[in-house]
Amino acid sequence: VDITHPDSKYGQWMEVLPKEMTPCLAAADLMDPPYRPDINTFPYDVGRTALQYEQKVRKKGNSRGTLKWNGRFDMLFLGMGPDGHTASIFPNSKQFRLKMESSAVFVGVDDSPKPPPQRLTMTIPAINAAAHVAFICTGEDKATVFKSVIDRDLQYPASHVSPINGKLRFFLDAPAAAKL
Template identity: 50%
Template structure:
């Protein structure tokens, strides 16, 4: 697959600093090219890893960042399931991202209206083209191969027109969520999956080495004209037989 790089680290502790470097180098490139850096975030273990590593960087300047969410659970911001709430506590409150640069859902709305409202915010932020083009999307993958809130065998995998879709029957609680659709994900200039831990080994092998048309949603992330990174640790990569990159200490992507 053209443009895909699978990069393996001994541990998640080794992966974290390289992830932060990827984010800041993409930010620098984007701000130089078009005056801002647009970043899509996912939840799960990525929140603490990214927050810790970015805050460890000297002179981190986020004043020209615009941050959205690849998916979000329809819960209040003070709920521990809120991805926005976690990032606000662990990262946003400690850096200089302007409030206007954080694109969050309105959790007070019913799920369909919430998706429409969030879609409107994205369209206002990305007025050109049919789909938003983020500079970088950071994604995770569940043990079932889901990414964002796009789950195996779910009808939303076939969505081609909506930017943001509602989901009321998520097999993973909470059931009500909104999610970017595959056309938005695949429009990004760069997509980076972060996948760690031995529980991901079997599905990671299937996603990266499996047949065309894999049933796993993560396998359907193939940026149209952007780059695709898979940043994984040794336990997650344990079953892989494809050629991978193993960067030396201090390497940059």
Template identity: 45%
Template sequence: MTGNQPGRAGSADHADRADRAVVVHPDADAVARATAARLLLALMDAEAVRTPVHVCLTGGTVGTRTLAEVARSELRDLVDWTGVHLWWGDERFVPAGDDDRNEKQARTALIDALPIPAENVHPLPASDEAADLDAALTLARADLSSHAGDGGPWPVFDVMLLGVGPDGHVASLFPGKQSLQAMDVAAVGETDSPKPPPARVSLTLPVLNASRQVWFVVAGADKAEAVDAVLRGGSDLPAARVSGQDVTLWLLDAAAAGQPTG
């Protein structure tokens, strides 16, 4: 990575602007462990000032590894999970229990081990729970609306966890897709994802951007070009169109940061 470099692996935060920081860790395992600790501390901080606390989870390899690290952390039991609501930024529109679902991966890695009320977990609808994608969107939007505070259309997320694809996509908002234009709804459908399976449900850009904190959790050299493009500025990739209201944090391994490894 050139230009606004985040510094050497293991360095402290590097602020590219007042509301954005970049942290580089040596490898994906370190990213997962550090992000898990950050998340648990962020939940405790949020619980000190408000309830409920809303968190949006991400899937993918490093996202799921992060949840597994949360499950193993000594800090886990310091969180009052009865006041935490868990959501997902996107989901594959496949049957419940399918290995492709972010929900299944998250339950296996973390949620099944938590003392969290079942009603506080908000998976996006599966294909055997809704007649079609439109019906799934209706259900998803209704769930989000029912937990909105102060008359808003959706809950404000305290922490929004996002991965970034090699093409710069976030959630299931892909470059060049009509879903990026959805500005007046909380959830949108994608019927032709560049990554299989093709049918997806995703939160929209306005929901992502309303979050108090947005954390991009990214590992792997295949993401380096997209990360560099976003951090340089001027990019129109989906990831470049998302930022938190209070904090935008990039949590990278050295490979995703374009730095030498090994």
């Protein structure tokens, strides 16, 4: 999702995080054009775009070329939808299993039930290779599913996030934590 779109988690975090933290986020590497899709231009070949972006990351590291790819990300910020989706990995999507088992880092999504229908995302194995993963969840519509995720109900993609050699943190507001 483009960072200027209202559904962009990056855009939302830039608005709500303390100003002292925004330079860190601004320096974060995003999917650069032409790899980051224009949300108004559909359809495009999401599989090809994901492969191109993965090749870029593996070859170059970050956008400044100062960090080489070592097979894991230092920090990932994730949200979670009221249906338990995370990172554009939706329950019951036709590609759900692929995103769970793929050796790819990035994959295309062409069947998102939430606009835009085409997106790029990371696979669960790539997410679980990260050194630090943080979920930021707000709102009472997340309370029931968040409890299920914590209880490891594997029908929800967010339940599959469990860093292998990393740390997992949850940041919740009171309504999202109401069922804990």
